[in-house]
Amino acid sequence: MSLWGSSKNGEPREAEDDSHPRPTSSSREERDSTEEPTERTRLIAQRRPPPAGGYLDPDDPAVSPYNLWSVRAVRFFEVFFLMITFLWWVVLFISIFVSPPGMHSRGSGFFDVSYTTLTVGNIIIALLFFAVPSTPMGVLSFIISILLIVNMIIILVAPRIRLEEGWPGIASVVWAAIIGLYNILANRTVRWGKAEEEARLTGREEQRRTLKEWLAVLLATIFMVIFALIAVLLTATVSLRARDATLPAPGHRYLVDGDKYQVHVACVGNQTYDKKGNANPTVLLEGGYMPVEDSFEDWVYEAYQNGTIERYCYWDRPGLGWSDNAPSPHSASMSADALSEALAIAGEEGPWVLVSAGIGGIYSRVFSARHPRAIAGIMLIDALHEDLLYQIGNPGTGFLLWARGFISPLGLDRLPGALFKGRSREDRVYGKSSYQGGKFIKNKLQENLVADGLTKNEVLSARNIQQPEVPLTVVSSGVHINKDKDWKRRQEDLTKITDNLVEWRIVKKAPAEEVWRTEEGRYELGDALKKLMKAKSK
Structure with missing residues (x-):
């Protein structure tokens, strides 16, 4: 048998000698690491094969709920809602100083800002700790949503409060309640996505948390507890307003x-x-x-x-x-x-x-x-x-008045007066606590x-x-x-x-x-x- 063969162009070529085997992938990698790179050199190394059994390590970055389009969609809408809410907050903030057409609130307008500020904070916390869902966040989001729904009912049921808040106030509290409910959905969706991807890529749902994740859960819980307390104070203050609105005017x-x-x-x-x-x-x-x-x-x-x-x-x-x-x-x-x-x-x-x-x-x-x-x-x-x-007209006085107005919906002074000092409706409407x-x-x-x-x-x-x-x-x-x-x-x-x-x-x-x-x-x-x-x- 001839030791010579023909190439494509018909020229003779030397037959392959079995005594010199073709280089393996490992030998090629060794050669690529020692030889000077050329236009044919592989610049990106081949992906490592999965470990035995075909599963990834639980700590591998590829194990992420973001792999699912549903989780990414939920996060996208969270960011979108944050942008809308922030723009609404800016409009409400400006309306305190200069009322845009159709935006005048016959009440103070500070409740609108408070509800929207709470909503902004709620969305930011949800985004910061989006990939670390937890039961406390879900429970606290549910509590905040229920309290905001109670606020909405009080505003709608009390005719005087409804007139004072107008459509900006009603829209603000309704939107705050909706975002609270959406955050519950987002928390559950991420938890489901996380478990789904862990089971698919690692073979089981991960029950452990790293120290970093525990710190994230702790911080998220602290912030959500603060937001829940704010919602409690808002509910108590708007209830007190509804009570004061029943005081008949003498004229x-x-x-x-x-x-x-x-x-x-x-x-x-x-x-x-x-x-x-x-x-x-x-x-x-x-x-x-x-x-x-x-x-x-x-x-x-x-x-x-x-x-x-x-x-x-x-x-x-x-x-x-x-x-x-x-x-x-x-x-x-x-x-x-x-x-x-x-x-x-x-x-x-x-x-x-x-x-x-x-x-x-x-x-x-x-x-x-x-x-x-x-x-x-x-x-x-x-x-x-x-x-x-x-x-x-002192500017410093103006800033202090704005700061007082900003926190006034929390009732930090009105609620203790009503609960512990016996302040009446008359005191709050026109008297010493007005x-x-x-x-x-x-x-x-x-x-x-x-x-x-x-x-x-x-x-x-x-x-x-x-x-x-x-x-x-x-x-x-x-x-x-x-x-x-x-x-x-x-x-x-x-x-x-x-x-x-x-x-x-x-x-x-x-x-x-x-x-x-x-x-x-x-x-x-x-x-x-x-x-x-x-x-x-x-």
Whole structure:
């Protein structure tokens, strides 16, 4: 037999010699490792064959639930939901400062942000610990979802809360509950996928956890417990709000500003007329820092009882007492317009003797300038001067107000007051605890945002067009004047906003901005009001 063969092109080639066997794969690998690489050199090593039995080691990275498309799809939607929720959170955050069209919440808007913040945190934890599912996460997600569903039911069932929260609040709590339920589904899907892949690739479901996995489970559980506590506090606070909403308002609520929100107006006494048939003046109260009903009305009611005045009306500025929050931004002139509209709807035409305290003096002066023919007198009680509005508009104060509003839905101060201090509905709606509510905080934040800009310009304009013949009485706290000489100068300047000063009365021992808190203060206020009611325009 010939030792020569033919090649493809017909040339003779040497026959293969069995004495020189062909290199094996191992010898080829050894040769490739020693020889210089060429264009034919294998750059990626061949995959190692599985161990005996055809199964992988449980610690092999290839053993992963991400191998399943269903697990990857669940994670994709988790990321998608996070993006949507974060964008919604940004919109709600902005709406606290500037209300987008159709996004105004007649409540504070802080509950919307709280529900959405909880949702964002819930999704982030689910993503961070997505590949380490655990029973505690599933149980806690279920508890959070149930609590959020309870929140949703309370909001929908309580008519007042439903009106205050509006569609943004309802959408936020519904979405939070849906995400909680979705996280339960995600947790179970990953657990199923993990077991499925372990059984397929390693031959059995892995029951052990590494130290890293145990730490991940511990951290996830801690975060979920915190979220569950937040859900408990939200549920308790919204339940307390539903309870407070049953407190009847002494007057009526009127829709204003294109039916965007309601303000509360109440009147005591009947309208009387003089011999010529002209209506006698009605006292119109404007509260200061706190709502009118928080003791400011008491001394006026005493004046009504003893016949000093025949009739008085009062209202709650947006966010105070029984009034809804107004859209942001909200200035003094907008508040005056809301009062004017509410009085017109109520059929109240004046004439008015305006009585106000603290920052309420700013609102009364703007209202007076807008209704020059309807004002029969002005009484300012330790009123804020426009040059001091920068104190209200301090940026640091604004940040603290926002921070207080952000955590207000947790009820960290309202819940202990209700449970351990016997705080009543009256305390929370208009009394000593009303400053803890989200609506109150939103009111102060709105004042802060425009105090040293828009509101100051409005009151300066009001001063320029103020009718000079209107009778004016200024009552000041002696304690405040002795403590702050600049305040004394500003009080003296307030006596010059009209040319018809009836008197400037200083009550020596009266506390700052709350002259009516002392017996002497109530007597002095009643006497000063009596003289003002008798004063005539020049």
